Amino acid sequence: MIKPLIVAAFAALFALPATATIEIEDVTSPGGISAWLVEDRSIPFVALEFWFIGGATLDAPEARGATHLMMGLLEEGAGDLNAQDYAAAVEGLAAGFSFESYRDAVVVSARMLSQNRDTAADLLRAAISTPRFDQDAIERVRAQVLAIIQSNARDPEEIAAATFNTLAYGDHPYAFAQEGTAESVAALSRDDILTAHRAALTRGRVVVGAAGDISAAELGQLIDHILGDLPAEAPPRPGPADFALTGGITVVDFPSPQSVAFFGHAGIERDDPDFFAAFVLNQILGGSGFRSRLMSEVREKRGLTYGIGSFLSLADLSPGMLGQFSSSNDLVGQAIDVVKAQWADLATNGVTQEERDAAIRYMTGEYPLRFDGNATIAGILAAMQSDEIPVDYVTNRNAYVEAVTLEDLRRVAARLLRPDDLHFVVVGQPEGLSPGN
Amino acid sequence: MLHRLALALGLTLTPVMAPAAGDVVEFFLDNGMQVVVIADDRAPAVTHMVWYRVGAADEPPGQSGIAHFVEHLMFKATDDMASGEFSKVVAANGGSDNAFTSWDYTGYFQRIAADRLGLMMQMEADRMRDIIFDPVEVATERSVILEERAQRTDSSAGALFNEQMRATLFLNHPYGVPIIGWRHEMEALSRDDAQAFHDMWYHPNNAILVVAGDVTAEDVRALAEEHYGPIPASPSLPARARPTEPPHIANRRVSFTDERVANPYVSIQMLAPVREPGNQAEAAALVILAELLGGGGQTSLLARRLQVEEERSLFAAAYYDSTSLDPSGFSLVNVPVPGLSLEEAEADLWRIIDDFLSQGIDADHFARIKFQIAASEIYEEDSTQGLARRWGMELTMGLGIADIESWPDILAAVTPEDVMNAARSLLTDPVHVTGHLMRPAVANAEISQ
Numbered sequence: 061m062i063k064p065l066i067v068a069a070f071a072a073l074f075a076l077p078a079t080a081t082i083e084i085e086d087v088t089s090p091g092g093i094s095a096w097l098v099e100d101r102s103i104p105f106v107a108l109e110f111w112f113i114g115g116a117t118l119d120a121p122e123a124r125g126a127t128h129l130m131m132g133l134l135e136e137g138a139g140d141l142n143a144q145d146y147a148a149a150v151e152g153l154a155a156g157f158s159f160e161s162y163r164d165a166v167v168v169s170a171r172m173l174s175q176n177r178d179t180a181a182d183l184l185r186a187a188i189s190t191p192r193f194d195q196d197a198i199e200r201v202r203a204q205v206l207a208i209i210q211s212n213a214r215d216p217e218e219i220a221a222a223t224f225n226t227l228a229y230g231d232h233p234y235a236f237a238q239e240g241t242a243e244s245v246a247a248l249s250r251d252d253i254l255t256a257h258r259a260a261l262t263r264g265r266v267v268v269g270a271a272g273d274i275s276a277a278e279l280g281q282l283i284d285h286i287l288g289d290l291p292a293e294a295p296p297r298p299g300p301a302d303f304a305l306t307g308g309i310t311v312v313d314f315p316s317p318q319s320v321a322f323f324g325h326a327g328i329e330r331d332d333p334d335f336f337a338a339f340v341l342n343q344i345l346g347g348s349g350f351r352s353r354l355m356s357e358v359r360e361k362r363g364l365t366y367g368i369g370s371f372l373s374l375a376d377l378s379p380g381m382l383g384q385f386s387s388s389n390d391l392v393g394q395a396i397d398v399v400k401a402q403w404a405d406l407a408t409n410g411v412t413q414e415e416r417d418a419a420i421r422y423m424t425g426e427y428p429l430r431f432d433g434n435a436t437i438a439g440i441l442a443a444m445q446s447d448e449i450p451v452d453y454v455t456n457r458n459a460y461v462e463a464v465t466l467e468d469l470r471r472v473a474a475r476l477l478r479p480d481d482l483h484f485v486v487v488g489q490p491e492g493l494s495p496g497n
Numbered sequence: 498m499l500h501r502l503a504l505a506l507g508l509t510l511t512p513v514m515a516p517a518a519g520d521v522v523e524f525f526l527d528n529g530m531q532v533v534v535i536a537d538d539r540a541p542a543v544t545h546m547v548w549y550r551v552g553a554a555d556e557p558p559g560q561s562g563i564a565h566f567v568e569h570l571m572f573k574a575t576d577d578m579a580s581g582e583f584s585k586v587v588a589a590n591g592g593s594d595n596a597f598t599s600w601d602y603t604g605y606f607q608r609i610a611a612d613r614l615g616l617m618m619q620m621e622a623d624r625m626r627d628i629i630f631d632p633v634e635v636a637t638e639r640s641v642i643l644e645e646r647a648q649r650t651d652s653s654a655g656a657l658f659n660e661q662m663r664a665t666l667f668l669n670h671p672y673g674v675p676i677i678g679w680r681h682e683m684e685a686l687s688r689d690d691a692q693a694f695h696d697m698w699y700h701p702n703n704a705i706l707v708v709a710g711d712v713t714a715e716d717v718r719a720l721a722e723e724h725y726g727p728i729p730a731s732p733s734l735p736a737r738a739r740p741t742e743p744p745h746i747a748n749r750r751v752s753f754t755d756e757r758v759a760n761p762y763v764s765i766q767m768l769a770p771v772r773e774p775g776n777q778a779e780a781a782a783l784v785i786l787a788e789l790l791g792g793g794g795q796t797s798l799l800a801r802r803l804q805v806e807e808e809r810s811l812f813a814a815a816y817y818d819s820t821s822l823d824p825s826g827f828s829l830v831n832v833p834v835p836g837l838s839l840e841e842a843e844a845d846l847w848r849i850i851d852d853f854l855s856q857g858i859d860a861d862h863f864a865r866i867k868f869q870i871a872a873s874e875i876y877e878e879d880s881t882q883g884l885a886r887r888w889g890m891e892l893t894m895g896l897g898i899a900d901i902e903s904w905p906d907i908l909a910a911v912t913p914e915d916v917m918n919a920a921r922s923l924l925t926d927p928v929h930v931t932g933h934l935m936r937p938a939v940a941n942a943e944i945s946q
Contacts, residue, residue, distance in 0.1 A: 100539065102539060103875060103878050103879055104875060105875055105876065105879075107879075143795065143805065144795065144796070144801060144805060147794050147795050147796045148796050148861070148862075148865065151794065151796050151865045151866075151869060152861075152864075152865045152868065154868050154869045154871075154872030154873075156876075171876065173872055173875065196808075199808075200804065200805065200808065203811055203834060203835075204811055204812070207759070207760045207811050207812075207832070210759040210760060211759040211760055212759075213759065214654075214757045214758070214759045215759075216652060315756055315757065316651070316652050316757070317647055317651050317652070318644070318647040318648060318651060318652050320652075349588070349593045350588050351581055351584055351585050351588060356581070359641055360580075360581060360637070360641075361637070362637070362640075363636075363637040363638065363639070363640025363641045363644070364640070364644070365641075365644050366641055366642075366644040366645035366647075366648050366649075367648075386644070386647070386648045386652070387644060388643075388644060388647055391644075418585070418588065418589055421588070421589045421590070421591060422588040422589065422591055423591075424591060425589075425590055425591010425592065425609075425610060426591045426592070426593060427591075428540075428541070428542075428610075429540065429542045429591070429592075429593075429608060429609070429610070431540060432540050432542065432880070432881070432882070433879040433880050433881075434879050435879060
């Protein structure tokens with residue numbers, strides 16, 4: 061049966077949908093805010109996603125964690141409703157709002173039933189524009205954030221990523237956890253939170269994705285209503301972060317039978333001419349949903365881990381070429397050697413034609429399947445705009461991927477993958493690895 | 498904010514969900530394989546799932562983890578495909594694939610362009626009977642599942658605590674044995690164990706095919722008859738008769754101390770009835786009870802009283818597992834604010850429960866939750882894959898199509914009196930297990946970074 065299967069796999073090449081079958085409308089609201097919409101009337105609700113670019117990097121050095129705490133407070137009372145009444149009002153409409161904070165952006169996601177959309181929009185507008193920041197809510201959420209910080213300090217994956225960032229980014233905001241520290245969060249005042257609110261949520265630096273049961277005209281009005289009271293002007297963002305880490309291993313002692321390894325070196329910019337080649341290269345090396353080199357060599361052939369992946373971090377201010385896995389303390393040294401060997405092999409020898417073809421078939425086939433459901437689509441549309449990708453990208457993206465040649469992959473592998481620059485932060489009690497070697 | 502703390506603690510909230518009764522067609526192949534088709538043409542994609550009515554609770558004694566191990570080994574060679582080729586072909590066709598094991602089921606799925614459905618069936622049918630358990634592959638993959646256990650369980654104080662709680666709650670039923678397996682038994686799992694388990698359970702008359710997406714029932718029937726139809730039914734498929742629980746007559750306590758615990762908490766667990774074919778009313782009342790007491794957000798009784806009004810809790814919630822083959826658990830969790838003891842946190846939970854039993858249900862809160870359940874039917878239609886997964890899970894739990902389709906109506910029909918009756922029967926002096934997850938009394942040296 062092997063032969064028929066392979067034939068079928070190749071037949072796929074011609075039959076795969078070349079582009080997503082969705083139609084994106086580029087909408088400008090009467091108030092001048094741009095949004096992308098996929099109108100789909102089949103289910104009576106709309107999903108909205110607002111990305112306010114800037115995020116936790118806008119925290120003042122003396123107020124680390126202010127943006128994160130502020131976002132946690134938006135749903136804790138707004139307008140004339142206290143926290144309890146606000147939560148009950150949202151629950152009573154079966155609307156869903158989420159307010160998330162990230163390094164480069166804060167994100168507001170919403171889903172609203174068509175039958176009560178205007179009332180739900182009033183509540184969302186209140187949370188974004190007129191949050192109360194009542195003192196009792198501040199203290200309650202502050203205690204929750206302190207618990208999260210304590211929990212992260214005892215979570216080997218969190219420790220690994222945080223240590224890596226501290227070592228890599230010096231004094232840049234990227235070096236600091238967005239939650240802040242126990243000390244900085246304890247010291248945050250209501251004024252710090254108001255300042256963070258003024259800085260993070262502006263009409264001047266927001267992108268909007270929407271999908272579902274709404275027309276372009278209705279969406280424009282809805283967005284203006286929700287964002288109407290926010291200031292237009294956005295504060296400046298910090299400059300690029302230098303990646304200061306050099307090759308090596310840093311061990312963080314942690315009482316666990318297994319070690320977490322977080323590793324990487326500097327990456328490649330989103331607007332680099334070789335970006336798509338790097339994108340395909342990463343898929344082959346350690347991309348998810350795919351039998352990558354790292355999964356094959358570290359897990360399948362040797363049983364050294366349950367899972368391993370690499371990723372191109374497109375952090376706005378310092379792109380990275382990163383990866384992560386966990387291995388038992390007695391195996392992690394061996395796994396690190398295999399990772400380095402794969403890094404070196406790709407850098408020196410590139411990839412094979414078969415690997416290139418398989419990765420591109422996977423990436424181009426998987427892409428249209430992503431546009432699955434209103435909530436997912438709204439998120440993709442906002443993310444694309446935050447990357448300043450043109451609206452026709454959805455149509456052309458697979459062609460960009462298919463245009464990547466074996467030679468492109470060889471060139472970008474030699475340039476991007478630098479085994480000697482790889483730094484591994486290992487959290488656990490690894491055998492045969494000593495800190496700093 | 499709350500959900501992020503819940504995630505950090507490993508306490509995810511159970512969403513209220515009523516499965517949308519969409520456009521669902523059911524039929525059986527001649528060999529007994531059950532087929533369910535959920536049509537949705539919004540995207541040119543299809544989710545193809547095969548569920549086996551077997552899980553970790555069906556394992557032979559001493560072989561904990563074998564159901565999950567077999568799931569891993571199903572991605573290795575068959576008589577027609579090389580090891581790893583299954584996933585390679587899926588990826589080469591632009592699809593994604595994975596599998597999952599629970600106490601009651603094992604499921605395999607691919608999500609792919611709709612015109613690849615026949616190819617998926619061809620490969621899935623191949624490995625149903627023709628998987629090869631190669632000794633070398635078995636040894637390597639055993640190392641992978643041990644790493645999986647190390648990553649998911651042994652590296653997490655909360656996960657180890659949950660494992661101990663379940664082992665204590667269930668006195669006789671294998672729900673007390675972890676799905677991943679106990680480490681010492683996993684280390685001994687053999688090629689022959691895997692072969693025997695597969696031979697016993699992996700047959701079309703023990704499988705449910707769920708196809709959701711841009712397909713018609715007629716197309717699915719033709720493809721299923723072509724690929725799965727030729728596989729003979731097993732004449733000796735065992736009944737799923739598990740050891741059952743004796744009456745719980747003694748309260749039990751679990752104390753687990755681990756220096757990796759950041760936020761100590763108390764958990765109270767007790768046995769609860771679940772949805773049964775033709776009898777889902779009590780489970781429906783318990784779903785709404787869990788939501789009223791400690792569902793998502795700060796409007797639930799435990800959160801409102803303990804977190805907001807009294808400021809004695811960082812996080813308080815209730816969980817109820819309505820859908821499992823055999824009776825399962827109802828639990829309460831309380832993470833006290835720093836400075837309060839776990840004894841106080843435990844007493845706080847019982848105090849709020851007592852208040853609830855004597856004071857009853859807030860009518861506005863009840864109405865909001867009922868509306869949310871109705872709305873979840875609308876939201877759930879947004880994910881065809883999610884729908885497929887829910888149908889597959891519910892069918893392997895022994896529920897029929899009629900049970901699944903009537904569940905939203907049964908939830909909608911629950912009255913406050915039903916909830917109070919269910920609450921009184923569950924929570925009035927229940928026999929229960931109380932667990933304390935603690936840090937060492939004398940703090941060890943700080944974990945250095």
